[in-house]
Amino acid sequence: MKKVVLRPSSTRGSSSSSDDGRDQSQSRAHSSNNVRWTACQKNHAASTGGHSLDGCTRFIPGSGPNATYTCASCGCHRNFHKKEEC
Numbered sequence: 366m367k368k369v370v371l372r373p374s375s376t377r378g379s380s381s382s383s384d385d386g387r388d389q390s391q392s393r394a395h396s397s398n399n400v401r402w403t404a405c406q407k408n409h410a411a412s413t414g415g416h417s418l419d420g421c422t423r424f425i426p427g428s429g430p431n432a433t434y435t436c437a438s439c440g441c442h443r444n445f446h447k448k449e450e451c
């Protein structure tokens with residue numbers, strides 16, 4: 366036996382005065398435009414169990430199409446450098 370529950374229709378008023386103009390779909394997604402790469406954190410003594418950094422304090426992109434992500438001063442990949450958003 367099926368029981369059908371009929372809900373009383375809500376009162377229909379023509380009260381469409383409040384225009385919902387607030388659209389919060391505009392997300393401020395800051396792209397990685399203002400990102401700089403600072404200290405290199407590659408552990409050059411990882412193979413020996415130690416901890417030794419090369420002292421590079423700033424990522425300098427190398428010249429050439431294939432060296433864009435390689436630091437010209439320490440030779441490490443950019444991923445080893447600390448990422449800072451400014």
Ligand SMILES: [Zn+2]
Binds near residue numbers: 440
């Ligand atoms: Zn390095």
